[in-house]
Amino acid sequence: QSVLTQPPSVSAAPGQKVTISCSGSSSNTGNNYVSWYQQLPGTAPKLLIYDNNKRPSGIPDRFSGSKSGRSATLGITGLQTGDEADYSCGAWDSSLSAFVFGTGTKVTV
């Protein structure tokens, strides 16, 4: 039922960079803020990015967000083994009057 499309997996070596795309439509990512969540195995999701590109207090600047048109991107630089997790994007969908999540991306370091 996910409305937002993400790649199933991405991988890179420690210290390298990965980007994760999140593609939606004009009713969600195109006209509403995108947020990103990290979920380590067996734990609750954690907010990484909100309002497309803002980091909550305590989130390192290795994590960044951007948006262009209907697509958003999460970037992670200086990859660490502790970054191995599932990452999901999300946005409000104005047509559905519902919040929608991405399909999720597993990052392997």
Added chain:
Amino acid sequence: EVQLVESGGGLVQPGGSLKLSCAASGFTFSGSSMHWVRQPSGKGLEWVGRIRRKGNNYATEYGASVKGRFIISRDDSKNTAYLQMNSLNIDDTAVYFCTRDTEAFDIWGQGTMVIVS
């Protein structure tokens, strides 16, 4: 400490009902919209619904898969949100999280497991 704690999960037969609670502490609960999100084992996050604050008339919205079966409510005097789940089916089996909505979902509970079998 800002915290959300879910409770009430468990095993329920198809067609049955269950009520989850989400107890908040460390922040002004009455000023926050609260959401429920679920995650079946090994799968992605699915938004269940939300309840807005008093200033927005406690308005509720629901995801398509639960609309008409689930009801979200809140008691600001108890700093608690609730998820009443009715007519449960096996597809409702998941970990259920409550989360606070400020700029985004910035605070999450640890989750409570619901098994429909």
